[in-house]
Amino acid sequence: MADCMGDLMAGMKEIRDRIASVEEIMKITNAMYLISSSNLRKAKKNLENTAPYFEKLQSTIHHILSQTPEMEHKYFDQREEKKPEDKMIGYIVVTADKGLAGAYNHNVLKLAEQELAKHKNTCLFVVGQIGRLYFSRRNVTIDGEFLYTAQNPTLYRARSMAETIIDLYERKYLDEVYVIYTKMITSMKMEPEILKLFPLERENFSNPKKLQTHNIATFRPSPEKVMDHLVPNYMKGLLYGVLIEAFSCEQNSRMTAMSSATDAAKDSIRQLSLQYNRARQAAITQEITEIVGGANAQKSQQNS
Numbered sequence: 001m002a003d004c005m006g007d008l009m010a011g012m013k014e015i016r017d018r019i020a021s022v023e024e025i026m027k028i029t030n031a032m033y034l035i036s037s038s039n040l041r042k043a044k045k046n047l048e049n050t051a052p053y054f055e056k057l058q059s060t061i062h063h064i065l066s067q068t069p070e071m072e073h074k075y076f077d078q079r080e081e082k083k084p085e086d087k088m089i090g091y092i093v094v095t096a097d098k099g100l101a102g103a104y105n106h107n108v109l110k111l112a113e114q115e116l117a118k119h120k121n122t123c124l125f126v127v128g129q130i131g132r133l134y135f136s137r138r139n140v141t142i143d144g145e146f147l148y149t150a151q152n153p154t155l156y157r158a159r160s161m162a163e164t165i166i167d168l169y170e171r172k173y174l175d176e177v178y179v180i181y182t183k184m185i186t187s188m189k190m191e192p193e194i195l196k197l198f199p200l201e202r203e204n205f206s207n208p209k210k211l212q213t214h215n216i217a218t219f220r221p222s223p224e225k226v227m228d229h230l231v232p233n234y235m236k237g238l239l240y241g242v243l244i245e246a247f248s249c250e251q252n253s254r255m256t257a258m259s260s261a262t263d264a265a266k267d268s269i270r271q272l273s274l275q276y277n278r279a280r281q282a283a284i285t286q287e288i289t290e291i292v293g294g295a296n297a298q299k300s301q302q303n304s
Helices: 002-067 104-116 129-137 155-170 223-303
Strands: 089-094 122-127 144-146 176-186 189-198
Touching (some): 155 176, 176 223
8 A cells, every 4th residue: 555655646746847847848938939029029110110211212223224224234234145054143041040930940941952953053141050050961062151140130231241242243253143031921821932132123123112203313423323322222121121021930930839839838737737636636545545444454453
């Protein structure tokens, strides 16, 4: 009887320890959910504050192109003198610095591998430690890293990325440049996306958002010089928007993952609590049985 009671008490202690462990995990997952929720709100607000300026840049570029249809500019150079298979294609792959975000990193890396496999001449740039580690383990050459950017997307970091890409494109080291990131379709749906950065295409500026009617304008010293100034700023805004959207998708994915983990922890605690109550009830029953058995044994001795 004593051995049986000891086993029951040991089982109850083990269940209590497991409940305490799951409760600690639940506190962590809930805290991560709240942090991601706060980061998501902050990121969206930053994007909303800067969006009007970059939409105005897009509108101005459209205006220049509509006024000078014959203009040829270096940022619109399609490099037609090169065969498609000879072109150097640059890819910026945006991932997170850490996991625990569902399939967020896996989906964008899968798309990146598919795109890299299409061309023999590629140049790879990574944003985020997950992407860096992923390609390093597969012995894929990483030509550039934009560190500390995935968890802190700012205009400064976007400008640094834009300057690097523009310099390589102007020196004709890169003929085409794409960014691969995660786009938020709805709050519940996110998809990996590939966006072409260079060369720019006129049709992409045919209907900019909030386009206002312009009168005939003169650009000084020349439309080309004005475009030289506008495009780098436009590219900075475009990359900033990409970084913010990818960061928002990461936070949203982590919120979903942490919410599911918290719910699973609650279910586990309920199951463990049920096991604990059953074990406790069995221990009480066992103790009552021992008391009754002892009382009956003592009564038998007295009668004899």
